[in-house]
Amino acid sequence: MTLTEVRVPATTTGAAPDLDRGTVTRPPEGLAGPTVARQPRRVARATGAGLIPMLGAAASSVALTALLFGRVTAASGSFGFALTAYVLFLVIDTAIFSLTENGPAIRDRLATTALTSAAVVAFGTLAFVVVYTIARGSSALMHLNFFTQDMAEAGPLSGLDVGGIKHALVGTLWMMGIGLGIAIPLGVTGAVFLSQSRGPFAWLVRTTVDAMTALPDIIAGLFIYATWILTFHFEHSGLAAALALAIMMTPVIVRASDVVLRLVSGSLQEAAAALGAPKWRTVWNVVLPTARSGLTTAVILGAARGVGETAPVLLTAGYTASLNTNPLHGPMVSLPLAAFQFVASPQPVMIARGFACAAFLMLLVVVLFVIGRMIGGRTPGQLTGRGARRARRASRRDVARMIKRAAVRARPVRPTPALDVLNSALVAPHRPESPIGSFATPAAAPGASAPSAPDASAPPAPGIAHGEQDSPRFTGEGAL
Amino acid sequence: MVLALMVAVGLFLTAKAVPALKAAGWSFLTIPDWQPDVHHFGIAAVLTGTVLIALVAVTVSAPVAVGTALFISEVVPPGLRRTLVTLVDLMAAIPSVVYGLWGFFFLQGHVVGLARWISTWFGWIPIFRVLGSDPTNPLATLSVYSSSAFIAGLVVSLMVMPIQCSVMRESFEQAPIGEREAAYALGSTRWGAITTVVLPFGRGGIIGGTMLGLGRALGETVAVYLIISASFTINFHVLEAGTSTVSSLIALRFGDASGFGLAALMAAGLALFTMTLIVNFIAAGIVSRSRSGLVTG
Numbered sequence A: 001m002t003l004t005e006v007r008v009p010a011t012t013t014g015a016a017p018d019l020d021r022g023t024v025t026r027p028p029e030g031l032a033g034p035t036v037a038r039q040p041r042r043v044a045r046a047t048g049a050g051l052i053p054m055l056g057a058a059a060s061s062v063a064l065t066a067l068l069f070g071r072v073t074a075a076s077g078s079f080g081f082a083l084t085a086y087v088l089f090l091v092i093d094t095a096i097f098s099l100t101e102n103g104p105a106i107r108d109r110l111a112t113t114a115l116t117s118a119a120v121v122a123f124g125t126l127a128f129v130v131v132y133t134i135a136r137g138s139s140a141l142m143h144l145n146f147f148t149q150d151m152a153e154a155g156p157l158s159g160l161d162v163g164g165i166k167h168a169l170v171g172t173l174w175m176m177g178i179g180l181g182i183a184i185p186l187g188v189t190g191a192v193f194l195s196q197s198r199g200p201f202a203w204l205v206r207t208t209v210d211a212m213t214a215l216p217d218i219i220a221g222l223f224i225y226a227t228w229i230l231t232f233h234f235e236h237s238g239l240a241a242a243l244a245l246a247i248m249m250t251p252v253i254v255r256a257s258d259v260v261l262r263l264v265s266g267s268l269q270e271a272a273a274a275l276g277a278p279k280w281r282t283v284w285n286v287v288l289p290t291a292r293s294g295l296t297t298a299v300i301l302g303a304a305r306g307v308g309e310t311a312p313v314l315l316t317a318g319y320t321a322s323l324n325t326n327p328l329h330g331p332m333v334s335l336p337l338a339a340f341q342f343v344a345s346p347q348p349v350m351i352a353r354g355f356a357c358a359a360f361l362m363l364l365v366v367v368l369f370v371i372g373r374m375i376g377g378r379t380p381g382q383l384t385g386r387g388a389r390r391a392r393r394a395s396r397r398d399v400a401r402m403i404k405r406a407a408v409r410a411r412p413v414r415p416t417p418a419l420d421v422l423n424s425a426l427v428a429p430h431r432p433e434s435p436i437g438s439f440a441t442p443a444a445a446p447g448a449s450a451p452s453a454p455d456a457s458a459p460p461a462p463g464i465a466h467g468e469q470d471s472p473r474f475t476g477e478g479a480l
Numbered sequence B: 001m002v003l004a005l006m007v008a009v010g011l012f013l014t015a016k017a018v019p020a021l022k023a024a025g026w027s028f029l030t031i032p033d034w035q036p037d038v039h040h041f042g043i044a045a046v047l048t049g050t051v052l053i054a055l056v057a058v059t060v061s062a063p064v065a066v067g068t069a070l071f072i073s074e075v076v077p078p079g080l081r082r083t084l085v086t087l088v089d090l091m092a093a094i095p096s097v098v099y100g101l102w103g104f105f106f107l108q109g110h111v112v113g114l115a116r117w118i119s120t121w122f123g124w125i126p127i128f129r130v131l132g133s134d135p136t137n138p139l140a141t142l143s144v145y146s147s148s149a150f151i152a153g154l155v156v157s158l159m160v161m162p163i164q165c166s167v168m169r170e171s172f173e174q175a176p177i178g179e180r181e182a183a184y185a186l187g188s189t190r191w192g193a194i195t196t197v198v199l200p201f202g203r204g205g206i207i208g209g210t211m212l213g214l215g216r217a218l219g220e221t222v223a224v225y226l227i228i229s230a231s232f233t234i235n236f237h238v239l240e241a242g243t244s245t246v247s248s249l250i251a252l253r254f255g256d257a258s259g260f261g262l263a264a265l266m267a268a269g270l271a272l273f274t275m276t277l278i279v280n281f282i283a284a285g286i287v288s289r290s291r292s293g294l295v296t297g
Helices: A002-012 A048-073 A078-098 A103-141 A166-196 A200-213 A217-231 A238-262 A266-274 A279-290 A292-307 A311-316 A335-342 A348-376 A385-408 A418-427 A435-440 A453-457 B002-029 B044-075 B078-093 B096-122 B149-173 B177-185 B190-201 B203-219 B222-227 B246-253 B259-289
Strands: none
Touching (some): A048 A078, A078 A103, A103 B044, A103 B078, A103 B190, A166 A279, A200 B259, A217 A238, A217 B259, A292 A348, A311 A335, A335 A348, A335 B222, A348 B078, A348 B096, B002 B259, B044 B078, B044 B203, B044 B246, B044 B259, B096 B149, B096 B222, B149 B222, B190 B203, B246 B259
């Protein structure tokens, strides 16, 4: 209705300047009304006809390289082989292509091939690192005792059926638990501050956080080592490591949460402010719940970063081969540190353990990461399918109630200006006797400002009236 | 709070480093040795190693990052794009110790051949020269080529590539759709549109992203520590075994450091801290001043 009609012109332009912040808000996906295509046009597609010469070029380049390597230059190394073959491939492919095409098309083809191969190198390396680590560690991962024992019993020469990483698992759990316990409140508060305030101080904080995101991990460890352990004379412990990890994780969380909080629609916050909510209340009841999924992602990403940090733990936690469940006393070891220490030994068994440890750590990070992405895949305020259905049901209920009430209190309808309808639609369904409601429409008595029947029977704007009777719920749909 | 924490880190390191800096004076920056117990130490060697490794890393990673970013934002079908973005982010999240293990146990053995080839044919360029190698002797051991700044740099490049890639991709994707369409309307190919619209638009992103990567590379500890063999001479030959970085120096020496030795380590840490801070501030400045505006990382 009115609300959507007001907003649509702003969103069809693709980028509506948000008056409050001076930033640009993007229209959420799935919006009614025409939207501008955001995807770049696809101008080229891989075709079978283009593929065959490419394969031919690849084959001939490999053959030529084999010849060059074996007979001509006597160079060695698989790395060099691949590099030479690749360069030859580019040359041959371009040569074949230039038989039929003109200059710009050849350049386009060459560039596309180069870009694709850059991506292939990047993702191929990623896949290779993952596979290699798991393959080298698989012998140790096969043994169940790897997860249920610590290294106290295992000597440097004992086989894989003795000893494991239980101590590192427990250590990682403690360190991450305490570290996150410190980093989450600090990080989220910092992000709220950044997203709510502006001016030179906020700029300073933002720049500092940016710089701190790239703080060398060893510096964090050194700082805790120098303060906590050397100055305050606490011992090497899991707590010290947790503090160092918190220093590493906080800026990551601030950064990621700040991005999410900025996406919370300004009109939602203004609506809360217009209802008389103080700033903390707006943040607590509107901003944070709206951005909940994004915040979770931020925290998980921070955790994924922290769980893999080795250097700070190396400096602050000490190293132990036995299980230590007390984070306050005695050295503790975490997964990355255990991997690091295992491979320091020349024994193949220990190296296999190191790789297994690294593989498990990687798995942990991947799982954390996937969970984070699954939760945070939506933009703030965008509802899940179930949430949207629930909101629609509530919305229909409200409409039915409004119609019923309007029928009961049927009165001669005066022509309602758009603003009045908007006000009454926003306020009246939630709290008909609210003083704000009467303030918004001073001409009418409380309750009498319910929309007239024709208005209410029109399809309601999503989100305007979907709140529960007593607890108006702010979701992103209200912002549309 | 965060600000306070940052300031605290800076102040504390400075305070702890003061005695060492006082004792060493300006020679702290010029002496390559690290023998704090006899008051003869400096960061000339480790600083050289740090910068060299970071430069190798960025030289290798920046082209790959630009290519991958362009691939993701321009070439790949939209359906696949999100997956690839997630993969890049995942790559950034993989612990450095994993990369370090991979580099030490796998990459090193396979890359020394390339290192020998470079030093044989490009040895006339000073930084590629390898002392103590004899390219004419086919039976010469390859060990002079292992544990070098080159290999460490390669591994670090893997670690900094994702962050560079994501900064660049975000700036590329903000290239105005109208200008792209205009380029296509004028009959340009995709590569033409990239060179005339996307790259100029994302220039700030490229430079800033590269520098952010440089900042990361300067501070990398564990992977470098695993690969290099520490030596305290100023070594400009990137392919030659033996180099050292500030962070691996700290990791190596903090355990047995006495009070004064620790102060010296703090001073080294302070130098590293300052260096990364400057690089990052410059990078952040470039990124936010560029036309593509603020990036999110």
